[in-house]
Amino acid sequence: MLQIDNLQAEVVGKPILKGLSLTVNAGEIHAIMGPNGAGKSTTGYVLGGRPGYEVTGGSVSFDGQDLLAMAPHERAAAGLFLGFQYPVEIPGVSNVQFLREALNAQRRARGVEPLSGGEFLKLAREKAGLLRMDMDMLKRPVNVGFSGGEKKRAEMVQMGILDPKLAILDETDSGLDIDALRICGEGINAIMRRPDKAVILITHYQRLLDYVKPDKVHVLAGGRIVRSGGPELAHELEREGYEAVA
Amino acid sequence: MSLAGALLPSRKDEDFRYADLGALARVWPVPVEEIALGPGESRALVLVPEGDAVARHLAITLGPGARFDLRVLNAGHAYGRVAIDVRLGQGADFTCGAAQVGGGKQVLEVVTNVVHAGSDATSRQVVRSVLSGQATGTYLGKVTVERGADGTDGEQSVRAMLLDRTATANARPELEIYADDVKCAHGCAVGELDAQGLFYLQSRGLPPAEAKRLMLQAFLAEAFVGADAEEQLNQAALAALEALL
Numbered sequence: 001m002l003q004i005d006n007l008q009a010e011v012v013g014k015p016i017l018k019g020l021s022l023t024v025n026a027g028e029i030h031a032i033m034g035p036n037g038a039g040k041s042t043t044g045y046v047l048g049g050r051p052g053y054e055v056t057g058g059s060v061s062f063d064g065q066d067l068l069a070m071a072p073h074e075r076a077a078a079g080l081f082l083g084f085q086y087p088v089e090i091p092g093v094s095n096v097q098f099l100r101e102a103l104n105a106q107r108r109a110r111g112v113e114p115l116s117g118g119e120f121l122k123l124a125r126e127k128a129g130l131l132r133m134d135m136d137m138l139k140r141p142v143n144v145g146f147s148g149g150e151k152k153r154a155e156m157v158q159m160g161i162l163d164p165k166l167a168i169l170d171e172t173d174s175g176l177d178i179d180a181l182r183i184c185g186e187g188i189n190a191i192m193r194r195p196d197k198a199v200i201l202i203t204h205y206q207r208l209l210d211y212v213k214p215d216k217v218h219v220l221a222g223g224r225i226v227r228s229g230g231p232e233l234a235h236e237l238e239r240e241g242y243e244a245v246a
Numbered sequence: 247m248s249l250a251g252a253l254l255p256s257r258k259d260e261d262f263r264y265a266d267l268g269a270l271a272r273v274w275p276v277p278v279e280e281i282a283l284g285p286g287e288s289r290a291l292v293l294v295p296e297g298d299a300v301a302r303h304l305a306i307t308l309g310p311g312a313r314f315d316l317r318v319l320n321a322g323h324a325y326g327r328v329a330i331d332v333r334l335g336q337g338a339d340f341t342c343g344a345a346q347v348g349g350g351k352q353v354l355e356v357v358t359n360v361v362h363a364g365s366d367a368t369s370r371q372v373v374r375s376v377l378s379g380q381a382t383g384t385y386l387g388k389v390t391v392e393r394g395a396d397g398t399d400g401e402q403s404v405r406a407m408l409l410d411r412t413a414t415a416n417a418r419p420e421l422e423i424y425a426d427d428v429k430c431a432h433g434c435a436v437g438e439l440d441a442q443g444l445f446y447l448q449s450r451g452l453p454p455a456e457a458k459r460l461m462l463q464a465f466l467a468e469a470f471v472g473a474d475a476e477e478q479l480n481q482a483a484l485a486a487l488e489a490l491l
Contacts, residue, residue, distance in 0.1 A: 048449050051441065076451035088446035092464025098447065101460065106451035141464075162450060 001026045001063060001198050002166055008057035008223075009046045016042040018223035019058070024166070027195045031209055031234060032202045034220035035242045040202045041085060043220070044170040048082035049075055062166070076102070077109035079165030081158075083172050087151040090142035095154065096124060098142050099161050106162065127160030131187045148175030156187040167192055168200045173208035185211025206238040219245060261329070264384040264416050266353040269299040269325030276301045276329075283312035285335075290315040292475050293328060294482060301327040308338035310364060316340075317473045320354045321347035321486035329357040336364030342371045343469035345479075347486040348381035348413075355384035362390065362425075366397035374469045375406040376462050377413035378490055384416040389430060391423040398425060402432040407439060407465055409490075455491055462487055 002024040009017040016039045024030050034040050045053045047060065049072040060067040067075060090098065104114035115123065128135055131153045143151050152172055159167055169188070173181055189212060192199045201212060209217075209231065217233040218225045219242065227233065227245065237245050254274050255262040262270070281304060283289060293316065295302055300323050308314055312335065320326045326348075332340050346354040360369050375383035389400045406415030419432040439461055447457035463484055470479040 048445075050445050050449075071454070072445060072448040073451050073453045073457075076449060082449050084446065084449075088440075088442050090443050090447065090461065090464070092467055093460055098452075098460065099450070101456065102447070102450040102452050105453060105456060109451070158450065 002067075002200075003061045004047075004058070005060070006058040007046065007055070007060060009042060009053055009055050011042065011053055015056070016223055017046065020220070020224050022218065022225060024198050024200060026165075026198055028215045029193070029199045029201065029212060031214040031217045032200060032220050032225075033204065033217060033234060033237055033242075038220045039223045040220055041170055044082055044085075044168050044202055047075075047080070047168055048072060073105065074109070076162070076164075077106045081162055081164035081167040083155045083159065083167060083169035085171040085174060087143045087146075087155050089144045089146075091144050093142050094140065095138040095142050095157075096121070099124065099138075099158060103162055124157075124161055127157050127191075130160055130190055131156050132183055133157055149177060149180040152176055152184055153180060153187075156184055156191070160187065160191045163191070165196065166198050166200070168202065170202045171204065172201070173203055173205060181207065182211055184208075188212045206234045209234050261357050261386060263386075264353070264355060264382060265327060266299075266325040269353070270301060270327070272299050273301045276303045276327075278303045278305050280305045280307075281314075282307040283309055283314060285309040286311045288313040290474050291317070292473070292479065293318045295320065295323065295326055295328065298323060299325045301325075301329070303329040303331075305331045306340070307333045308335055308340060308367075310336040311338060313339040314341070315473065316342045317470055317475065317479055318342070318344035318356065319347075319479060319482055319486065320344060320356060321483070322352075322489065323348075323354065324352055326352070326354045327357070328355070329359075331359045331361075332369070333361045333363050334367035334369060336366060338364065338367045340367075340369040341472075342369075342373075343471070343473060344371075344373045344385075345466045345469040345483050346373070346375040346377075346383045347466070347483065347490055348375070348383055349378040349490045350381060351379065352381045353384075354382070355386070357384075358387040360387070360389045360400065361392060362395040362398040362400060363392050365395050365425075367395065368399040370401045371403065372469050372471075373402075373404045373417075374466050375415055376409065376466060376487065376490065377406060377415060378409035380410075380412045380414075382414040382416070386416075386418045386420075388420040388422065389432075391421075391425045391428050391430065393424045395425045396427045398428045398430065400428075400430040402434075404432070404434040405465070405468075406436045407462065408436065409439070459484075459487060459491055462491075
């Protein structure tokens with residue numbers, strides 16, 4: 001589904017990714033772990049197409065398409081979802097309006113009929129229920145006044161509604177209490193654990209992986225993957241630290 | 247109906263410093279439209295001026311406990327000027343929500359002069375401007391709290407969004423206070439669309455133009471919160487916005 005080959009990228013002239021390679025197949029869940037400054041968030045932003053993150057080498061193929069040649073909204077329409085470490089507040093724009101317009105923009109791009117208001121609300125209610133989020137919160141402006149945990153749950157509701165093929169979740173576990181962590185973990189499983197979907201979890205800690213069991217774990221350090229293994233690698237990292245393992 | 251001075255103002259007149267005087271000459275003199283509300287009366291007025299060059303000047307007097315809700319959409323004119331003088335009696339309440347949307351070489355301005363003459367009156371002004379090209383959007387707003395007008399609560403919130411570096415926003419909120427126990431707040435900001443917000447919306451599938459439109463729509467809507475005609479005003483603002491983008 002996703003093939004990253006020797007990816008190099010810089011931010012304001014500073015090289016961050018220095019030859020990252022990774023292959024993710026449909027049906028797999030991958031965890032990328034690593035110390036601060038390793039390039040974890042940069043990986044997410046580069047794949048999402050954030051301005052200011054300049055690709056200087058390598059290639060990324062997503063479902064056979066050149067991902068790096070696509071604009072951010074085209075990547076979304078192609079089935080990519082980027083879960084933000086710090087979801088952005090958009091004053092005045094309600095979640096419902098935003099998500100309906102976003103979903104219908106994606107559907108139009110794929111040549112599918114847009115959803116009516118009623119159909120959309122039914123879908124939104126179902127996904128909000130999955131994350132145990134009150135519908136009233138979805139009527140409020142995007143992330144405005146949400147607690148850290150609510151923002152992350154709202155991200156998962158967005159993911160449920162947009163129904164991507166590949167989700168890259170950047171520290172979705174940060175800022176979550178134990179209950180919210182479990183709810184988000186269950187949400188990820190319910191929405192994304194399918195034979196035709198894949199997930200990349202970017203995280204510092206093992207704890208999210210207790211709920212969302214990864215098939216593969218990678219250690220990112222100095223802008224490239226320095227070690228890969230199965231779920232046991234995460235435990236080893238938790239026990240011995242990045243320095244010892246990488 | 248009186249006339250606001252027969253002579254065409256010059257740039258030396260503070261209230262006309264940023265005006266398009268050539269366009270103003272075509273509509274000069276501007277009649278002063280007087281509105282007076284008696285004690286406890288209440289009225290809402292929506293002003294959406296039309297025309298290539300337009301100038302309106304309202305003088306509103308509010309008796310004790312009167313309430314006036316004014317909403318303005320100043321958009322689509324080569325020159326559009328809305329001047330509002332308000333005098334508030336004891337316990338009166340004045341709301342002014344104004345949105346300006348301009349592109350090309352349009353010059354748009356809202357000029358207010360709010361006088362708290364009685365105690366415990368409240369005034370709240372919210373002005374939001376979206377400007378592209380070489381457009382100019384101006385807000386000049388003076389709030390005067392007269393001697394004895396204790397318990398005044400006056401607020402001015404002025405924000406402008408520049409879509410191009412060539413557009414200009416002028417904002418001059420002013421306070422003159424001669425009373426005690428007064429609460430007056432003013433905030434003023436000129437900026438560009440939040441790049442992070444734009445990327446966030448696009449990452450969910452909105453094309454750049456739609457993401458921009460959605461954010462600007464929300465920005466302008468702040469001027470119309472709580473209006474009776476909120477929905478219609480938002481629709482009209484959206485139409486003005488779409489003409490711009």
